[in-house]
Amino acid sequence: MASKKNTKSQRADIPRKTVYRLSIYTRCLQRLKENGIKTVSSEALAGAAGVKSPQLRKDLTYFGQFGTRGLGYDVEQLIKMISDLLGTSHLQPVVLVGVGNLGRALLSYKGFAKEGFGIVAAFDVVTERQKDKRVTQSVYSMDELKSFVSRNNVRMAILCVPPQEAQEVVNELVEAGVTGVMNFAPTVLQVPDEVTVNNVNLAIELENLSYFVGH
Amino acid sequence: MASKKNTKSQRADIPRKTVYRLSIYTRCLQRLKENGIKTVSSEALAGAAGVKSPQLRKDLTYFGQFGTRGLGYDVEQLIKMISDLLGTSHLQPVVLVGVGNLGRALLSYKGFAKEGFGIVAAFDVVTERQKDKRVTQSVYSMDELKSFVSRNNVRMAILCVPPQEAQEVVNELVEAGVTGVMNFAPTVLQVPDEVTVNNVNLAIELENLSYFVGH
DNA sequence: AAATGTGAAGTTGTTCACAGCT
DNA sequence: AGCTGTGAACAACTTCACATTT
Incomplete structure (x- = not known):
């Protein structure tokens, strides 16, 4: 929205837009989980979120390495890591x-x-x-x-x-x-x-x- | 907002963020007008809008030259040009x-x-x-x-x-x-x-x- | 073979510094 | 003298291409 902001980044060096997309990713991951899907590639997840796949991968690597080469990302694990990060794992x-x-x-x-x-x-x-x-x-x-x-x-x-x-x-x-x-x-x-x-x-x-x- | 968008720019080559700031500028200009202020410098208007002055000047020059050197911008004229541009001059x-x-x-x-x-x-x-x-x-x-x-x-x-x-x-x-x-x-x-x-x-x-x- | 992780290239947006009007 | 308009430097973000791992 927004942009539309005056937001200062305390927790530095991670792009604000990356944090924003993290929220979009969890929503997509949630849907995958509901459909019983265990593993997802950056290509597929990026598609669902409306971004390019290198974008998604770069976004994630700001926080560490979560994928398995040749396989993709573990849906449940990714959800966990993002919600911990965003502070949405507890009310x-x-x-x-x-x-x-x-x-x-x-x-x-x-x-x-x-x-x-x-x-x-x-x-x-x-x-x-x-x-x-x-x-x-x-x-x-x-x-x-x-x-x-x-x-x-x-x-x-x-x-x-x-x-x-x-x-x-x-x-x-x-x-x-x-x-x-x-x-x-x-x-x-x-x-x-x-x-x-x-x-x-x-x-x-x-x-x-x-x-x-x-x- | 959110930034936070999927907005495609039809009317090209003008940054989305510039258009967004235009809306902020009009709101500040409106307040100036209500206070009877006729002319404003980029420095003053930028301050009110929460941006740096070169930013404001660059934003405006995407659409033409509206200021008078040594003097500043005409409040009323700027309001007019922005609302024409945004399409808010008519309901x-x-x-x-x-x-x-x-x-x-x-x-x-x-x-x-x-x-x-x-x-x-x-x-x-x-x-x-x-x-x-x-x-x-x-x-x-x-x-x-x-x-x-x-x-x-x-x-x-x-x-x-x-x-x-x-x-x-x-x-x-x-x-x-x-x-x-x-x-x-x-x-x-x-x-x-x-x-x-x-x-x-x-x-x-x-x-x-x-x-x-x-x- | 498939898909990640990432340095490097590219693109977009912001800030600076100053030339040029009024 | 004061303040705009703008090319050029800078910073932030995105995309690419490919080496690397499973």
């Missing part, structure tokens, strides 16, 4: 701040849970915003944000607040110990070096399409 | 397919309308899904998709259907004349060269963050 708690339209949708979005993320709590200035039967998480007041985050050792946050409030909220999050922020607010956030911000701007994404579609 | 009709959690949120998402896009209609296998007071658009049955799109000359679509259905739906869209698709389904879509697909995968975006945050 990561995430908080969401800003329960407007988009925030509410993300709270009930099944795509996150399916991939090993749990939005454990939501925060908003208006706590009554929980009036939606599909949303199961509690909506807390902003006062409780900092203590909740540090108490529960939350490292990741999803930001869906209006642009004017985004910087202020991110400051609080960082002070409380958050080091990764997925930012949906159309704002360039200022954060310390050790914090990673992943900007997702859906309007820009559409605008971008518009350019390629033409007038 | 672009967009259809949305798949009115699940995410689809519903996008239908009522104000971020799109604010930037000159109107989701004119939504489609789903279950048309009763319109039971949400915040959603103002009508939800039509999938049978009507093709005729609606071609009748109304819709060029852009937002895809929020389950992954198994994504390819089938995109085929219909393309047949009906859509040439730009914003795809939220975690599927690698197969489309003709003249069609642009912009993949947005929120789960991958989070997974990516997870890597930088660490275990």
Whole structure:
């Protein structure tokens, strides 16, 4: 998206795009595993992921050697190594701040849970915003944000607040110990070096399409 | 986003990232205009957009020469040229397919309308899904998709259907004349060269963050 | 024979440095 | 004097070609 980023790489020297593709690879591997396939060649996996095979091989060798020449890669082993690497092998708690339209949708979005993320709590200035039967998480007041985050050792946050409030909220999050922020607010956030911000701007994404579609 | 793409560039030789940054520049310019600022230097605008100034200047010169040496760029003129270029100077009709959690949120998402896009209609296998007071658009049955799109000359679509259905739906869209698709389904879509697909995968975006945050 | 791992070549995008306007 | 426009240097990423292993 995105690109669409302001992401700094702490864990250095591995291309951001490589990390991104790793996520795509696991999804393909998962499907293979479900179909009972034990071994896959770089050619086949790359095809499924929509990349060229040398790309896939280079991506993997940033992290070590996992294949067997003449044979290919062990599906299960590759899944294991990637999910360890991405930190998705154990559930990561995430908080969401800003329960407007988009925030509410993300709270009930099944795509996150399916991939090993749990939005454990939501925060908003208006706590009554929980009036939606599909949303199961509690909506807390902003006062409780900092203590909740540090108490529960939350490292990741999803930001869906209006642009004017985004910087202020991110400051609080960082002070409380958050080091990764997925930012949906159309704002360039200022954060310390050790914090990673992943900007997702859906309007820009559409605008971008518009350019390629033409007038 | 994600970076995160499978987008082919029809209008060639201009970097995708440049087009993406153009969107960021307009947002900054808009703010300047609201504050009554008439002229801006590449240094100042780049700062606001979170890029280096030569980057900004290079981005702009792909499209022509818009600045005045010794002075800077005319705010209003730049806004005009970028929105003409991106095709956001006139309202672009967009259809949305798949009115699940995410689809519903996008239908009522104000971020799109604010930037000159109107989701004119939504489609789903279950048309009763319109039971949400915040959603103002009508939800039509999938049978009507093709005729609606071609009748109304819709060029852009937002895809929020389950992954198994994504390819089938995109085929219909393309047949009906859509040439730009914003795809939220975690599927690698197969489309003709003249069609642009912009993949947005929120789960991958989070997974990516997870890597930088660490275990 | 088949398929990985990788140095080297190629491509794309970013930054620099400064010449050239106003 | 100030700031743009841009060729040339640089950096990042991708692709190729092939030696290497099973």
